[in-house]
Amino acid sequence: MSPRAADPHIRTLLVEAAARILAEEGPAALTSRRLAIDIGTSTMTVFSRFRNMAELHSAVREEGFSRLNSRIDELPATDDPVADLVATGSVFFASGVDNPHLYRAMFLDPPPEEDALGAGTYERLLDLVRRCLAAGRFTDGQDNLAPVWAAQLWSMRHGMVTMTVSGMLPSEQARFVLDDMTFRLLVGYGDDPAHARESIERGRVHAA
Template structure:
């Protein structure tokens, strides 16, 4: 009798359950027995899909970055690179707020290895290229590679800070877009954009 084929739905439930456990109780609570119980399956199923808890934790981070990449891919591109930068920021915020357990595993828990490092680096490089596009269009002042990297870190820090505060319950959800729009405008002006142009682009990107 041939073995039953692996069911992607079961693997997905295990990843989601692992994310909830990690977010709520930390790595020490993630055991095969606990994970199986949370996912409504057997401990045998855990080892059917994963080699152990380290692999489970890596899969949680990879799933988080995969969902973020999908949301960023779905963000349309326009002829206004600054508006597109804002729209991508909105997608990042929405992703983090919609997937708080995965977000915690991606960014708020120390990784056990570099299993998701390529995915995380790819996500950050998207931001770097978006900032470079604004610079190439003449909206932001020209800077050297370290300046470009610095601006990208600042923008990521803004996004990350807003999501982190919101999922921790320290910032009301309805305040997130207000702060995001205001901080984006101020940063863009600091990068060389005119206040009026920055305001228009932020309004467009927030729609």
């Protein structure tokens, strides 16, 4: 057996290799033999970590959401809910651009049946929108609009990540567009334009 099979990080190596294969070649190319060759180990090592390729596919999504949520967890909770909302958007964008293969498995490929991994991430966004409403920053709506606005913010962020990882927009240009769209949405939700700009700058600093 290859010496790399004893690597304590072998599971992560397998997940990252699987994400790359899925993104570049599709599910048909994901086999235990291909994985073993890619990371220099044996098929026995693959099956000692995962029962089958379906379980490995799920692990790719789990890893992606785990990394994203860990980065969000590192953000400070401040007394400016709009800045906190912006910071999560910056982290979402950066996480997607930094992990394009994982991002594809998370948001572009069809999820396995009964997979609800993205629900928790969406709920976190929804909670932040409700904080902005409760703080009086979003004055042009009521709580029943919070899910709609969360979906709009999610779609905006997802679109910018997708355009960046596909090569349609350079990263810095996409960040500019993201900030501009965020500003226009915040003002549309009723936030004061000057306060919105201050919170966008503050949120970007917190996410850096």
